[in-house]
Amino acid sequence: MEYFGEQLVNGVVMGGVYALIALGYTLIYGVLQFLNLAHGELYMMGAFFGFFTMTALGGPSASAVPVAVMIGIMFIVAMGGGALLGVAVERFAYRPLRNSSRLAPLISALGVSLFLQNAALLLFGARVRLYDTGQFIDLRSGISIGRIRIDPTEMMVVIGALLLMAGLWLMVNRTRLGRAMRAVAVDQDAAVMNGIDVDRTVVWTFAIASGLAGAAGVMSGLLLYPVDQYMGVFAGLKGFSAAVLGGIGSIPGAMLGGFLLGITEALVTGYLNPTYADFIAFLILILVLLIRPRGILGRPAIAKV
Amino acid sequence: MSTTPEDSRGIGTDEWVAQHGERAQRGTGLYARIGEAWMGLPSLVRWGIPLLLVVLVPFAGSNDYILRIGINLGLFLLLALGLNLVVGYSGLLDLGFIAFYGFGAYAYAALASEQFGLHLPSLLAIVIVVVTTAAFGFTLGLPSRRLTGDYLAIATLFFGQMFVVLMVSSDAVQFPWMDEPMDLTGGANGISNVDQLSVLGFTFDSNLSYYLLLIVLVVLATVATKRIHFSRHGLAWRSLGEDSLAAQHMTIPTVRLKLLAFTLGAGIAGLAGAIFASVQQGVYPSTFELPLLITIYAAIILGGLGSIPGVLLGAAIMTILPELLRFPEYSNWLFLVVLILGTIMYLKSWKLVPAVFAGMIAIGFIANVIFLAIGVPYLTTAEWAKGPLAPVLGSWIFMPEERVLIGNIAFVALVVAVAWMSLLTRRTTIILLPFVLWLAIFTWEVRLMLEPSITRQLLVGALLVVLMATRPQGIFGKPRVEVL
Amino acid sequence: MMSGSPESESNPTPALELIDITKRFGGLTSLDALSLAVAPSEILSVIGPNGAGKTTFFNVITGVYTPDEGDVLLFGESIRGVDPHKVARRGVARTFQNVRLFQNLTVRENITAAMYGRTNASLFDIVFRTPRARREERENEERVLDALSFFGTRLQGYRLDQPAYSLSYANRRRLEVARAMATGASVLLLDEPAAGMNPKETQEITEIIGRLRDERSYTIVVIEHDMHVVEGVSDRVIALDHGVKIAEGSFEDVATHPAVIEAYLGRGSAARK
Structure with a gap:
């Protein structure tokens, strides 16, 4: 029973990370009807940014500031850097193609993906990095539910993810920017005619989506996942699967999908075979697309002929 | 409406106005005239000359390395033609296409190596491989038939990734009816000692033999593709790529045709895979990763989606140029030539060219002075410069000792500068051009030259982005009008 | 009923x-x-x-x-x-309210594409240029000219090889009708x-x-919305509103129906x- 509990905890924690990535996909798709193939690379960059911030501050062993502050700064840098990068990608690679064919932005995203992966390789080197969280967080502390242990990093990731999601939900539903995003998502031309600056809204959407991806990257690193330039490929694909599962275009859907995927993966890893973990996301994606393409919380698309 | 006299070609007639678009595209410069002269030649000549050159290559000193490149090119051409069938006409963005190449290679290795102790005759093995890969393509096409652009792209991308993971992790598969796990695919090390092709007693055991075989296959594939292009199927694919719903209303069975495209494309990729396995005499999973897929896409997009000469040219460029990057001497030349040509084409006016280049050279020397003044440790020309351009570059480019660090900074600065320049007016761009050009060469020499394979990927990625933004139809494609 | x-x-x-x-x-x-x-x-x-x-x-x-x-x-x-x-x-063939031509295909190609269902050449026929493939090719060419002949000189000659997006609006509508005809x-x-x-x-x-x-x-x-067309063309007219047939008959009957x-x-x- 406690084994099940442990897997569940793993699943929820990873689910939080997947949910953040899925949110990025859903936000951008909602606003632009475009699937950003390069989204995973922003997650990767976030992980690297976080890592270099950590080492710059003296970590992992000899941080010059209190640990909490260090972690906070890592998140800020990763999210800010990710946001900037995402905005730049939108500006230079996607915006010129806004009125082009449906294929063009996808091809461009492929190019961006390849470019970012290799830029990371060039600038950061091929060495795989590890956050070595154990050196600045006592992994033996943390809480226990019954005999199931949850270490501080895992708590931090889940709480952090939930906080970010709550913040996002508030922003989308309670602020002018959020309203603008929702308007552009429904009808871009009508939004323009109502005085909404579509370009600015898109920029903010990318900034937020990429910032969330950056945060996910840091969380991944803190959870001791290795940081290398290809980590974004699978994370991106899984995040996408989570978004589709929950219903692409739906924010609660992305959150739900992320957690569901994380939990399913953890259970499969724990009870069947670890090697099949990667296949789960793919299987889920195919099943959803075949059986219920709109996902759990998505609304069916009605196209006017 | 008055009809125009048959022999009147005057300005202002309907025909003249209607052909305005074509004339605007044609252009009047030197390149345009050369292009027109070339297109004026009979088609047999236009295709025959490159073919002749290709056939004569082995006789111009049989350098095995060149033949090897030729073989890679031939395989790439087959893949490009196959992918064109899927993407070029119907717009089905299959980002998992490489999985079929891999499947073909692995299937052939399974049938003709020590892995399972099977050594089937080559022809039989190839037929089996092509048929099973085509079936595999059909199976991927089935769930995909209802997916639209973006979804199809990511779903197939995922599929391609999963294929590699499957190949790598299938070296210890435990079947319930067996005592011990079975090694299906050799895991990360792949399968070695794959048989060479052997047809009717003749064994393909030299690069030359494979080279010639591929010439024949590529020619056959090109002829077949051309015929299909103009056939009812080709038109049906292109119609469904334009407007799937309207196509359905015009008797076109779009679902069936999408499946057919997937199947055919997969079959061709399977054939290429089988030959690849026998040439290499082995098959390794790392070959079939994302970079190869993106390179093939870059090839057909650069050449022009849907255009057969374009696809072939694009494949040629994407195979040969990266090879040149392996040799610092050649790559230096290549980079400088491309930079200079590109600048000249951008400037369009012969008056500006000397000014820009003089400025670039000046900035180079100024930069040297600044570096020296700061006291940056550097390397002497002899220590780093290679190739025929060494003395020139050595005296003009400052080579810091800390190549990686300073090179990285220069790289980031270069990317930022180029991106930013895309937003500026033409005038400001030209003023900044000398600096950016110098920075590009500096970055190239100091940092990028240290990592040819990374540089190659960077260039392909950048190429795709720039291509989509400036000339999405590629070299031979026609500009398309999209209704969104 | x-x-x-x-x-x-x-x-x-x-x-x-x-x-x-x-x-x-x-x-x-x-x-x-x-x-x-x-x-x-x-x-x-x-x-x-x-x-x-x-x-x-x-x-x-x-x-x-x-x-x-x-x-x-x-x-x-x-x-x-x-x-x-x-x-x-x-x-049954149709045209669309918002003209859905194959924009980047030429006039000739738009029409030939619609003949898919009337032809039978398989890929084998096409790759090996069998007599059946060649015959259907010829027949298609004749049918293209036949469909277009209905519109006089408008879509003939040089226009055949123009991309559909370059046609005038009226020509695009005519081409759509010709394409529908081509389906047989x-x-x-x-x-x-x-x-x-x-x-x-x-x-x-x-x-x-x-x-x-x-x-x-x-x-x-x-x-149609243009009553001149309706009047000039119809044997019978039906009027719909909110998905319900509210009148049926000759043009005069329907046009004056309360x-x-x-x-x-x-x-x-x-x-x-």
Whole structure:
């Protein structure tokens, strides 16, 4: 029973990370009807940014500031850097193609993906990095539910993810920017005619989506996942699967999908075979697309002929 | 409406106005005239000359390395033609296409190596491989038939990734009816000692033999593709790529045709895979990763989606140029030539060219002075410069000792500068051009030259982005009008 | 089942017949128990204010939507829910409200593409250029010129190799009709064929629709807003509003029908007339 509990905890924690990535996909798709193939690379960059911030501050062993502050700064840098990068990608690679064919932005995203992966390789080197969280967080502390242990990093990731999601939900539903995003998502031309600056809204959407991806990257690193330039490929694909599962275009859907995927993966890893973990996301994606393409919380698309 | 006299070609007639678009595209410069002269030649000549050159290559000193490149090119051409069938006409963005190449290679290795102790005759093995890969393509096409652009792209991308993971992790598969796990695919090390092709007693055991075989296959594939292009199927694919719903209303069975495209494309990729396995005499999973897929896409997009000469040219460029990057001497030349040509084409006016280049050279020397003044440790020309351009570059480019660090900074600065320049007016761009050009060469020499394979990927990625933004139809494609 | 049209027993099988067709989208009932019949070589016009369900009615016939209730018969055989490409092969072709040509294909290619269902060459035939492939190629070329000949000199000569996006608006609409003809259909559904045309072009298209029936025996259903076209072309007219047939008969009957006037001009207008 406690084994099940442990897997569940793993699943929820990873689910939080997947949910953040899925949110990025859903936000951008909602606003632009475009699937950003390069989204995973922003997650990767976030992980690297976080890592270099950590080492710059003296970590992992000899941080010059209190640990909490260090972690906070890592998140800020990763999210800010990710946001900037995402905005730049939108500006230079996607915006010129806004009125082009449906294929063009996808091809461009492929190019961006390849470019970012290799830029990371060039600038950061091929060495795989590890956050070595154990050196600045006592992994033996943390809480226990019954005999199931949850270490501080895992708590931090889940709480952090939930906080970010709550913040996002508030922003989308309670602020002018959020309203603008929702308007552009429904009808871009009508939004323009109502005085909404579509370009600015898109920029903010990318900034937020990429910032969330950056945060996910840091969380991944803190959870001791290795940081290398290809980590974004699978994370991106899984995040996408989570978004589709929950219903692409739906924010609660992305959150739900992320957690569901994380939990399913953890259970499969724990009870069947670890090697099949990667296949789960793919299987889920195919099943959803075949059986219920709109996902759990998505609304069916009605196209006017 | 008055009809125009048959022999009147005057300005202002309907025909003249209607052909305005074509004339605007044609252009009047030197390149345009050369292009027109070339297109004026009979088609047999236009295709025959490159073919002749290709056939004569082995006789111009049989350098095995060149033949090897030729073989890679031939395989790439087959893949490009196959992918064109899927993407070029119907717009089905299959980002998992490489999985079929891999499947073909692995299937052939399974049938003709020590892995399972099977050594089937080559022809039989190839037929089996092509048929099973085509079936595999059909199976991927089935769930995909209802997916639209973006979804199809990511779903197939995922599929391609999963294929590699499957190949790598299938070296210890435990079947319930067996005592011990079975090694299906050799895991990360792949399968070695794959048989060479052997047809009717003749064994393909030299690069030359494979080279010639591929010439024949590529020619056959090109002829077949051309015929299909103009056939009812080709038109049906292109119609469904334009407007799937309207196509359905015009008797076109779009679902069936999408499946057919997937199947055919997969079959061709399977054939290429089988030959690849026998040439290499082995098959390794790392070959079939994302970079190869993106390179093939870059090839057909650069050449022009849907255009057969374009696809072939694009494949040629994407195979040969990266090879040149392996040799610092050649790559230096290549980079400088491309930079200079590109600048000249951008400037369009012969008056500006000397000014820009003089400025670039000046900035180079100024930069040297600044570096020296700061006291940056550097390397002497002899220590780093290679190739025929060494003395020139050595005296003009400052080579810091800390190549990686300073090179990285220069790289980031270069990317930022180029991106930013895309937003500026033409005038400001030209003023900044000398600096950016110098920075590009500096970055190239100091940092990028240290990592040819990374540089190659960077260039392909950048190429795709720039291509989509400036000339999405590629070299031979026609500009398309999209209704969104 | 009163359909308001001549009883089927005393007349030959209708070319096209809708029986109690109902189509709902969520809470909206787009077509409500709609029944009508079109005789072979008849020209039927369908009029009604925007949102009346006219294009939905076409979409149900061609198989884009499956009706929730009711049946669609083509020469007596049901085509309810049949895929669009099969409906086209069985002889129903259409044009679209917003002209859906294959933009980047040439005029010739647009028309040749529509002949897919009439040809049989397999990939084998094509790759090896068998006699069948070559014969069909020749036949196709003849059919292209034949379909275009209907429009006089407009889409001939050099225009054949122009991309469709470069055509004038009126030519694009004509090309769409020619493309529909090329499918080999015997029933044409024309969705606002005269939209956006000037009076002269409108006159031309009216004549062409008439000639399509007189010279080639097409059965034609026309959705139109331009009453000049409706008047000039129709054997019968049907008026729809909110998915319901509110009038049927000759043009004069329908045009003066109080329910029709009310639908277009609002309540009370009928009384004022």
